[in-house]
Amino acid sequence: MNSNSGEESLIALLGNPNCGKTTLFNAITGARQHVGNYPGITVEKKEGFFSVDGRALRLVDLPGTYSLTAYSLEELVARDFLVNERPKVVLNIVDASNLERNLYLTLQLLELGAPALVVLNMVDVAEGRGIRIDGAELSRRIQAPVIPTVARSGKGKEELLRAAVALADEQRTWTPIKISYGPDIDPVLDEMEAMIASAEFLTDIYPARWTALKHLEADEQVIEKGREVNSELSSKLEALARRVTEHLQRTLDTYPEAIIADHRYGYISALLKSGVVERDAKADRLFISDQIDRVLTNRFLGPLLMFAILYMVYQFTFQYSELPVRWLEDGFAALGGFMESALPPGPLQSLIVTGVIGGVGGVLSFVPLILFMFLAIAFLEDTGYLARVAYMLDRVFRTFGLHGSSVMAYIVSGGIAGGCAVPGVMATRTLRSSRERLATILTAPFMNCGAKVPVFAMLIAAFFSEQRAYMLFLLTLMSWASALLFAKLIRSTILRGPSTPFLLELPPYRLPTFKGLLIHTWERTWQYIRKAGTTILAISIIFWALMAYPKPPETVSRAFETRREQVLAKLPDDLRQAVETGDAKGAPAETPTRDQTPAIVQGAKEELRAIAREEAEANLKHSFAGRAGTAMEAVTRWVGFDWRTNVALTAGFAAKELIISTLGTAYAMGEVPEEEDISLSRRLASDPDWNRLKAFTLIVFIMLYAPCFITVICIVRESGSWGWGLFSVLFNTGAALLLSGAVYHIGIWLRLGV
Amino acid sequence: MLMGWLRKGQKCKNCCMKHVDEAGLPLTDARPGERLQVKSIAGGRRLCARMAALGIYPGAELELLCSACGAPCLVRVHGGTLSLGCGVSDKILVTPGGEVI
Numbered sequence: 001m002n003s004n005s006g007e008e009s010l011i012a013l014l015g016n017p018n019c020g021k022t023t024l025f026n027a028i029t030g031a032r033q034h035v036g037n038y039p040g041i042t043v044e045k046k047e048g049f050f051s052v053d054g055r056a057l058r059l060v061d062l063p064g065t066y067s068l069t070a071y072s073l074e075e076l077v078a079r080d081f082l083v084n085e086r087p088k089v090v091l092n093i094v095d096a097s098n099l100e101r102n103l104y105l106t107l108q109l110l111e112l113g114a115p116a117l118v119v120l121n122m123v124d125v126a127e128g129r130g131i132r133i134d135g136a137e138l139s140r141r142i143q144a145p146v147i148p149t150v151a152r153s154g155k156g157k158e159e160l161l162r163a164a165v166a167l168a169d170e171q172r173t174w175t176p177i178k179i180s181y182g183p184d185i186d187p188v189l190d191e192m193e194a195m196i197a198s199a200e201f202l203t204d205i206y207p208a209r210w211t212a213l214k215h216l217e218a219d220e221q222v223i224e225k226g227r228e229v230n231s232e233l234s235s236k237l238e239a240l241a242r243r244v245t246e247h248l249q250r251t252l253d254t255y256p257e258a259i260i261a262d263h264r265y266g267y268i269s270a271l272l273k274s275g276v277v278e279r280d281a282k283a284d285r286l287f288i289s290d291q292i293d294r295v296l297t298n299r300f301l302g303p304l305l306m307f308a309i310l311y312m313v314y315q316f317t318f319q320y321s322e323l324p325v326r327w328l329e330d331g332f333a334a335l336g337g338f339m340e341s342a343l344p345p346g347p348l349q350s351l352i353v354t355g356v357i358g359g360v361g362g363v364l365s366f367v368p369l370i371l372f373m374f375l376a377i378a379f380l381e382d383t384g385y386l387a388r389v390a391y392m393l394d395r396v397f398r399t400f401g402l403h404g405s406s407v408m409a410y411i412v413s414g415g416i417a418g419g420c421a422v423p424g425v426m427a428t429r430t431l432r433s434s435r436e437r438l439a440t441i442l443t444a445p446f447m448n449c450g451a452k453v454p455v456f457a458m459l460i461a462a463f464f465s466e467q468r469a470y471m472l473f474l475l476t477l478m479s480w481a482s483a484l485l486f487a488k489l490i491r492s493t494i495l496r497g498p499s500t501p502f503l504l505e506l507p508p509y510r511l512p513t514f515k516g517l518l519i520h521t522w523e524r525t526w527q528y529i530r531k532a533g534t535t536i537l538a539i540s541i542i543f544w545a546l547m548a549y550p551k552p553p554e555t556v557s558r559a560f561e562t563r564r565e566q567v568l569a570k571l572p573d574d575l576r577q578a579v580e581t582g583d584a585k586g587a588p589a590e591t592p593t594r595d596q597t598p599a600i601v602q603g604a605k606e607e608l609r610a611i612a613r614e615e616a617e618a619n620l621k622h623s624f625a626g627r628a629g630t631a632m633e634a635v636t637r638w639v640g641f642d643w644r645t646n647v648a649l650t651a652g653f654a655a656k657e658l659i660i661s662t663l664g665t666a667y668a669m670g671e672v673p674e675e676e677d678i679s680l681s682r683r684l685a686s687d688p689d690w691n692r693l694k695a696f697t698l699i700v701f702i703m704l705y706a707p708c709f710i711t712v713i714c715i716v717r718e719s720g721s722w723g724w725g726l727f728s729v730l731f732n733t734g735a736a737l738l739l740s741g742a743v744y745h746i747g748i749w750l751r752l753g754v
Numbered sequence: 755m756l757m758g759w760l761r762k763g764q765k766c767k768n769c770c771m772k773h774v775d776e777a778g779l780p781l782t783d784a785r786p787g788e789r790l791q792v793k794s795i796a797g798g799r800r801l802c803a804r805m806a807a808l809g810i811y812p813g814a815e816l817e818l819l820c821s822a823c824g825a826p827c828l829v830r831v832h833g834g835t836l837s838l839g840c841g842v843s844d845k846i847l848v849t850p851g852g853e854v855i
Binding site: 018066067069095097098099100104106126127131217218245254255256257258260262264265289290294295387391394395398499501502503504505506507508646689 | 792794799812832837842
């Protein structure tokens with residue numbers, strides 16, 4: 001955010017939400033845009049570069065706002081950008097079909113004195129509603145250029161750009177317009193303005209009258225700033241403002257804001273009177289959008305259709321991404337296999353195959369999933385349906401301190417078993433208020449994602465094989481219940497505070513533009529690839545090292561070596577050759593000669609394989625992860641987990657899929673591929689240490705405990721702080737310990753599971 | 755299950771403002787499909803200003819599209835449709851009437 005004028009002229013895009021601002025931005029900049037965040041906050045900052053007649057221009061898409069008074073983060077960001085960066089031109093997008101309200105923002109922009117160019121967008125929609133606007137006359141009255149456009153089709157874009165360049169060339173100084181606010185406000189406003197101007201109070205940032213007005217409107221940010229600069233004058237201004245407020249309260253039972261708003265709307269209706277706006281009274285007032293709404297937000301049909309549509313989104317995301325995800329996984333597996341054969345066995349091979357390719361591959365395999373999810377959400381968002389979902393579900397979610405829009409994040413995270421918390425956490429971007437958004441981000445990982453489901457399936461197959469379907473349904477209910485209840489808990493403790501009043505504009509239904517959808521989807525996906533990719537590489541290497549090092553002392557590996565030699569020594573010489581060439585490490589070697597080799601060779605191979613598995617178990621137990629697992633027994637004994645489970649759960653923090661394979665290694669089962677978890681399942685079922693209660697306790701724990709680190713990284717990115725990432729790890733694990741402990745001990749008390 | 759949730763408590767908890775007088779009727783108690791005029795906003799100054807920015811201010815005309823849908827109110831103001839939570843629509847006092855735009 002540098003303010004160097006350089007050669008690029010800075011142009012800002014300002015407008016109400018849903019006025020077609022982003023569509024226009026995309027139409028102008030195309031793919032040449034850059035998405036980032038404003039420093040320290042989650043409001044997206046979009047920038048694009050383009051040129052007109054050789055002139056380089058930088059276009060910044062400000063967040064959608066209804067006013068320039070600091071009532072929300074978006075408004076604050078937009079205002080600060082305008083006054084600090086001083087754009088050469090502010091393109092103020094105005095929805096022609098909702099002119100009065102949109103001009104409310106325009107008026108404030110003009111009061112600020114910014115060089116405004118009014119973009120009369122969606123003139124086609126307005127005409128469809130029988131509204132015709134005389135742009136030239138409006139331009140004459142507000143003393144600023146007015147260009148009619150249809151951003152969707154790009155109509156009027158060229159004229160707009162030429163007008164913008166012309167305005168930038170004028171190098172106009174910021175000249176605020178003066179609006180009269182009536183006999184109650186004007187005298188004090190003039191008095192304050194004079195005081196501010198003579199003291200040069202904040203005049204380097206705001207026009208004097210604007211500062212005075214903000215004091216009357218009780219704008220906290222401006223008042224705060226004023227106190228820092230000149231506390232004496234500031235308190236005088238505040239006293240004046242207080243006096244007016246009290247007077248208005250006493251005589252008219254109203255606030256200055258109401259009077260100010262009233263005069264602004266009065267000014268607007270005067271602007272539009274006699275000739276600017278023509279309304280065709282015959283035009284059908286019941287627009288298509290309203291007719292669609294009659295069905296889609298119908299009291300009875302609405303919720304049913306909503307569930308059907310959300311289910312379709314879910315199906316679309318996971319079904320269509322399944323194949324590409326598998327291709328990527330296979331591709332990375334093949335790459336891993338290739339590196340395994342190309343590199344000599346040893347630490348380097350292990351690092352590259354397991355740490356780098358395994359870790360990064362695991363993350364990049366998610367990309368198709370993320371892509372389809374964002375495409376589906378972009379579609380729902382751009383059509384305007386997502387706003388209706390929020391509207392319909394708000395009552396239910398509000399009870400738990402959440403917002404109607406939270407449902408999307410929950411469902412994508414695995415509200416219907418099999419989702420993924422990574423896109424789920426990212427789906428909270430549609431939520432505007434930060435408390436509800438954070439609570440949603442923190443609880444979405446409680447849902448049963450696609451990586452937890454195989455673990456549950458394995459445990460259910462081992463211990464609850466008769467109640468399979470029932471158990472999965474129960475687990476889905478449990479995860480919803482815990483997510484909602486923990487959300488309630490979070491919202492009534494650390495994120496306490498009133499729910500933001502539900503105020504949402506339902507934009508008219510529109511068919512999204514293909515270009516808009518693609519840009520929307522791609523920019524979000526690319527952010528995932530770039531940012532998550534780098535951090536995840538580092539963490540997966542750390543996890544690899546934790547599970548591979550330190551190696552057990554020489555004596556242990558020598559002991560395994562001796563046992564191997566003993567097995568080989570028992571064999572006759574010629575057969576020993578066959579066993580050794582098969583694979584000394586004992587990996588299954590399906591040689592074509594298998595049937596011809598005597599049973600004694602098969603037996604020896606089995607023995608070697610068993611030794612290798614035991615060695616892997618010993619290595620794992622000796623590694624940092626194994627030791628940590630053993631140390632954790634002190635706590636986890638309380639919920640009945642031994643070191644094997646602990647190591648598996650620790651690995652599950654890297655990726656929940658790893659729980660099964662690590663458990664396999666820890667039980668000396670060898671690496672258990674996900675599809676062949678039957679053997680592990682049988683092994684656990686026959687283990688005297690395991691029973692139904694322990695299995696159920698583990699299921700509850702896995703459902704709730706720390707999200708995988710990919711999710712944690714996303715939480716950090718979305719919440720803007722590492723603190724919340726750490727919190728999610730600790731809080732969720734604490735919740736998991738508490739609840740699974742309760743299950744375990746109540747179970748023991750009731751003598752269940754025996 | 756959700757249907758039950760939605761149908762239950764179609765009125766807001768705070769809707770017990772039975773005294774309909776000169777001050778007007780809370781938006782939550784108005785009949786859907788009616789054209790209404792905003793009389794006043796019975797909330798703090800912040801709410802007043804926010805509502806004004808959204809086009810709801812004393813004197814503004816609006817049409818209540820749907821009130822007891824078990825969800826927030828749906829209002830049409832100028833050309834746009836707004837959905838307002840109960841906490842908000844409760845504080846918007848209206849009188850019937852107003853010209854059809």
